[in-house]
Amino acid sequence: MIIVKIGGGSRINVKGIIVDLAALDEEFIIVHGANALRDKLAEDLGQPKQVLTSVKGYNSVYSDEKLIDVMMMAYAGLRNKRIVELCQQNGINAVGLTGLDGKTVLGQRNQGIRVYENKKQKLIRDFSGKPQSINKDLLTLLMGNGYVPVITVPIIDELNCAINTENDDVVRVLQAAIKADTIINLIEAPGFLKDPEDEGSLIPAIAATDLEVHEARADGRMKRKMMAIRRLFEHRASRVIIADGRSEHPVSDALKGKGTVIQ
Amino acid sequence: MIIVKIGGGSRINVKGIIVDLAALDEEFIIVHGANALRDKLAEDLGQPKQVLTSVKGYNSVYSDEKLIDVMMMAYAGLRNKRIVELCQQNGINAVGLTGLDGKTVLGQRNQGIRVYENKKQKLIRDFSGKPQSINKDLLTLLMGNGYVPVITVPIIDELNCAINTENDDVVRVLQAAIKADTIINLIEAPGFLKDPEDEGSLIPAIAATDLEVHEARADGRMKRKMMAIRRLFEHRASRVIIADGRSEHPVSDALKGKGTVIQ
Amino acid sequence: MAECPVCGYEFDLPPNTEEGEIISCEDCGSELEVTGKDSVQEAPAEEEDWGE
Amino acid sequence: MAECPVCGYEFDLPPNTEEGEIISCEDCGSELEVTGKDSVQEAPAEEEDWGE
Numbered sequence: 001m002i003i004v005k006i007g008g009g010s011r012i013n014v015k016g017i018i019v020d021l022a023a024l025d026e027e028f029i030i031v032h033g034a035n036a037l038r039d040k041l042a043e044d045l046g047q048p049k050q051v052l053t054s055v056k057g058y059n060s061v062y063s064d065e066k067l068i069d070v071m072m073m074a075y076a077g078l079r080n081k082r083i084v085e086l087c088q089q090n091g092i093n094a095v096g097l098t099g100l101d102g103k104t105v106l107g108q109r110n111q112g113i114r115v116y117e118n119k120k121q122k123l124i125r126d127f128s129g130k131p132q133s134i135n136k137d138l139l140t141l142l143m144g145n146g147y148v149p150v151i152t153v154p155i156i157d158e159l160n161c162a163i164n165t166e167n168d169d170v171v172r173v174l175q176a177a178i179k180a181d182t183i184i185n186l187i188e189a190p191g192f193l194k195d196p197e198d199e200g201s202l203i204p205a206i207a208a209t210d211l212e213v214h215e216a217r218a219d220g221r222m223k224r225k226m227m228a229i230r231r232l233f234e235h236r237a238s239r240v241i242i243a244d245g246r247s248e249h250p251v252s253d254a255l256k257g258k259g260t261v262i263q
Numbered sequence: 264m265i266i267v268k269i270g271g272g273s274r275i276n277v278k279g280i281i282v283d284l285a286a287l288d289e290e291f292i293i294v295h296g297a298n299a300l301r302d303k304l305a306e307d308l309g310q311p312k313q314v315l316t317s318v319k320g321y322n323s324v325y326s327d328e329k330l331i332d333v334m335m336m337a338y339a340g341l342r343n344k345r346i347v348e349l350c351q352q353n354g355i356n357a358v359g360l361t362g363l364d365g366k367t368v369l370g371q372r373n374q375g376i377r378v379y380e381n382k383k384q385k386l387i388r389d390f391s392g393k394p395q396s397i398n399k400d401l402l403t404l405l406m407g408n409g410y411v412p413v414i415t416v417p418i419i420d421e422l423n424c425a426i427n428t429e430n431d432d433v434v435r436v437l438q439a440a441i442k443a444d445t446i447i448n449l450i451e452a453p454g455f456l457k458d459p460e461d462e463g464s465l466i467p468a469i470a471a472t473d474l475e476v477h478e479a480r481a482d483g484r485m486k487r488k489m490m491a492i493r494r495l496f497e498h499r500a501s502r503v504i505i506a507d508g509r510s511e512h513p514v515s516d517a518l519k520g521k522g523t524v525i526q
Numbered sequence: 527m528a529e530c531p532v533c534g535y536e537f538d539l540p541p542n543t544e545e546g547e548i549i550s551c552e553d554c555g556s557e558l559e560v561t562g563k564d565s566v567q568e569a570p571a572e573e574e575d576w577g578e
Numbered sequence: 579m580a581e582c583p584v585c586g587y588e589f590d591l592p593p594n595t596e597e598g599e600i601i602s603c604e605d606c607g608s609e610l611e612v613t614g615k616d617s618v619q620e621a622p623a624e625e626e627d628w629g630e
Contacts (some may be wrong), residue, residue, distance in 0.1 A: 041336070045307050069341055073304070076359075077340020078332055081417070081425065084363045088423040095365045095401075096339075100347045102358045102410050111622030112611070114600065121600040123611050123621060138358075141408055147365050147401070154344070160351040162344065374570030375559070377548065384548040386559050386569060 001027045001180040004251065005171050008033025008079070009188035012245040015086060017186060020251035022090035027143065030087075030094070030150040031174065033167045034071075034079035041074050042067070052124055055114045057219050063128040063164035068154060071164060072098075075152045083150055095147045099131065099155025100162055102138045105170055107131040109157040128164040131155050134177035168228035176235040183237050184254045185229070186245030191260030196222075206262045208233045208240075229262065239263045264290045264443040267514065268434050271296025271342070272451035275508040278349060280449060283514035285353035290406060293350075293357070293413045294437065296430045297334075297342035304337050305330070315387055318377045320482050326391040326427035331417060334427060335361075338415045346413050358410045362394065362418025363425055365401045368433055370394040372420040391427040394418050397440035431491035439498040446500050447517045448492070449508030454523030459485075469525045471496040471503075492525065502526045528566045532556040539564060580616045584608040591616060 002024070006017055021028060042049050047070065050062040061067065080096040087094035099105030108130055112123035139149050151170065154162040168185070175183060192214070194201035206214065211233070215226035232240055243250060243259030253259070265287070269280055284291060305312050310333065313325040324330065343359040350357035362368030371393055375386035402412050414433065417425040431448070438446060455477070457464035469477065474496070478489035495503055506513060506522030516522070527536045535553035539560065543549065547560045548569050557569040579588045587605035591612065595601065599612045600621050609621040 069345075072344040073336035073340040075340075076344050077336040077338075081335040081339050081361055081363055082332075084361075085419075085423070085425045088363060088366065088419060093365060094363075095360070096363070097358070098344055098347075100344055100351060100357075100359070102356060102405075103351065112598075117596075120596070122596065122598045123600055124598065137408075138410070141404065142365075145400075145404055156348075156351060160348070162348045375546075383544070385544065385546045386548055387546065 001029070001178060003171055003174055003178075003180045003183045004028055004030050005167065005183070005185045006030060006032035006083070007185075007187045007245050008035035008037065008075075008167075009245070010036035011188050012186060013247065013250060014083060016248050017245065017250050018083070018086045018090050018092065020249050021087075022092055024251070028148065029139070029143075029174065029178070029180070030083065030148065031167055031171050032075075032079060032083055032150065032152050034075040034152065037079055038070055038074035042070050045070065052113050052115050055116060055121065058224055060113060060128060060166075061164065062124065063126040065127065068127050068162050068164060071154055072162070076154070080150060080152050087148065087150065092148050093146055094150045095142055096150045096152075097138075098152055098162075099165075099170070102135055103156050104135045104138055104149075104151060105131050105155035105165075105173065106133045106135070107155045107157050107163055107165055109159065109161070109163055126164075127154075127157075127161060129155075129157055131165050131169050131173045134173050136177040139178065166224055166228060168225055172228050172231045172235065175232050175237055179236055181238045182255075183232060183240045184251060185240065185242045186250050186254070187242060188244075188246055190244045191242045203260050204257075206260060208262055211262070233262075264292070264441060264445075266434055266437060266441075266443045266446045267291055267293050268430065268446070268448045269293060269295035269346070270448075270450045270508050271298035271300065271338075271430075272508070273299035274451050275449060276510065276513060277346060279511050280508065280513050281346070281349045281353050281355065283512050284350075285355055287514070291411065292402065292406075292437065292441070292443075293346065293411065294430055294434050295338075295342060295346055295413065295415050297338040297415065300342055301333055301337035305333050308333065315376050315378050318379060318384065321487055323376060323391060323429075324427065325387065326389040328390065331390050331425050331427060334417055335425070339417070343413060343415050350411065350413065355411050356409055357413045358405055359413045359415075360401075361415055361425075362428075362433070365398055366419050367398045367401055367412075367414060368394050368418035368428075368436065369396045369398070370418045370420050370426055370428055372422065372424070372426055389427075390417075390420075390424060392418075392420055394428050394432050394436045397436050399440040402441065429487055429491065431488055435491050435494045435498065438495050438500055442499055444501045445518075446495060446503045447514060448503065448505045449513050449517070450505060451507075451509055453507045454505045466523050467520075469523060471525055474525065496525075528560075528564045530554060530556065530558060530566065531568050532558075539566075580612075580618045582606060582608060582610060582618065583620050584610075591618075 076098045084094040084096045110129045211230040240262040241254045243254035339361045347357040347359045373392045474493040503525040504517045506517035530551040533554035558566040559569040582603040585606035610618040611621040
């Protein structure tokens with residue numbers, strides 16, 4: 001079983017990814033983002049995205065109700081259904097799901113993000129939080145009948161409200177539920193880079209045990225990505241591959257070890 | 264079994280509808296529109312909707328690829344997921360589906376709409392068409408496991424492309440598949456009106472056999488609605504109720520016969 | 527010169543014909559759809575009503 | 579007068595305090611969240627990181 005995370009960047013070659021997946025003879029589940037589409041939509045609608053940086057340096061998008069509307073349009077609507085359409089055009093009988101649908105991904109609303117605002121510490125409450133569990137029965141029911149789940153945010157919280165969360169964390173709880181042996185994370189870079197500005201500085205391999213070191217050095221969104229990946233190994237992932245989602249054959253390249261292989 | 268069609272108008276009381284449905288002890292499936300959201304979104308994005316009127320007087324929205332993107336955002340994204348969220352908040356374990364997901368609604372791309380353009384007859388081809396069948400197995404699989412399908416456009420055509428279609432026609436093919444005894448169509452009016460401008464001119468009852476007469480007299484979108492409803496009775500619907508989706512308890516009112524009852 | 531796919535009659539398309547326009551073959555009267563400068567194809571049969 | 583929910587100590591909120599601000603109780607030092615003009619509640623424990 002493979003979990004394929006399709007990044008939300010505009011240069012991700014979604015078609016190439018789906019064509020590769022259609023040729024796989026292994027079961028897989030897709031999780032995807034849509035941040036490029038969301039940012040553009042928010043801009044077009046005159047509601048530019050606001051990023052909160054927590055007192056500890058973690059970045060997150062301020063998710064008020066309006067932002068959740070935009071996420072539903074960009075993630076659950078346009079991106080999810082165009083991926084489902086591409087799947088159907090390549091013989092993959094996909095079913096698109098957000099965490100709300102059938103309570104596929106259950107989470108916990110955050111108690112408030114601590115941020116600094118004009119030198120004061122403030123608590124910002126919004127519709128965001130952390131995923132905690134997966135409705136594994138629904139996924140197995142669908143997969144057992146030949147359907148391929150294509151999952152994205154928002155997820156559902158303890159008050160049955162739609163909340164935003166980090167797609168990498170969704171992959172973590174999904175991994176905890178289905179114990180995939182390989183997780184492929186397709187991003188707009190060759191893989192993890194020693195120097196984020198230099199695409200040639202690919203780190204071809206990282207021992208799972210060294211992740212914590214890398215995490216300490218990273219900041220903002222990259223710190224979060226590292227931590228989410230470290231947690232994957234707590235749920236018996238055997239191999240995590242961070243690979244280039246922009247190439248012609250992102251999935252088959254990744255499976256050949258092209259990118260950052262963490263095991 | 265009841266099919267509930269939730270109209271896409273902005274004054275539809277979706278919350279009231281879901282609260283009523285939660286109190287029902289009968290199985291139901293939801294089909295919904297989102298034309299108000301779509302029109303606003305298209306406007307905000309600077310892509311105002313274009314309506315085609317066929318040589319025979321039928322109105323339809325010109326559905327190019329851009330319009331399908333907007334539909335995915337408005338119907339499959341925002342409207343569908345906010346309805347699913349409301350369902351979850353009222354104990355209804357909803358799963359949102361477009362016709363693309365698991366090929367729930369299969370259709371046929373139109374061969375071109377004949378329109379008049381500066382006195383010439385022209386054929387306009389776009390991504391629209393007619394639904395023809397339903398993936399009944401997926402619906403029964405979900406319902407058999409306690410999930411409630413919440414269905415909307417786009418649907419999938421013979422080339423596995425997303426196409427636009429009339430939600431009333433989706434209700435027709437759904438009825439052909441699941442043979443519901445009651446179909447409730449919730450719109451932004453008390454029901455069918457003798458005079459569309461006068462909300463007091465409600466037609467409380469119509470014999471199914473007289474529908475053809477009403478259809479001949481109507482035009483544009485209303486003509487299409489009449490024809491779609493006439494077809495419902497070809498698939499053993501016993502009762503179709505056109506009722507006011509704006510009232511406090513749209514569904515329970517409809518079930519008490521408030522609106523236009525056709526049987 | 528365009529050629530009617532139904533009866534093979536060859537004819538010139540009037541200068542201002544647009545792509546997508548429906549014309550009838552002067553010889554056999556079939557309904558044809560203009561698909562290019564000098565190309566036509568049989569127009570699909572008219573269906574009752576379309577899309578949304 | 580606001581009252582610390584942890585130790586009961588009563589105190590005036592400085593004029594420019596904003597809703598959502600985190601302050602500590604002068605008496606017991608607990609972290610409190612300002613919820614209104616004269617009202618505070620215990621601030622939720624800080625969690626590692628949030629949202630996307």
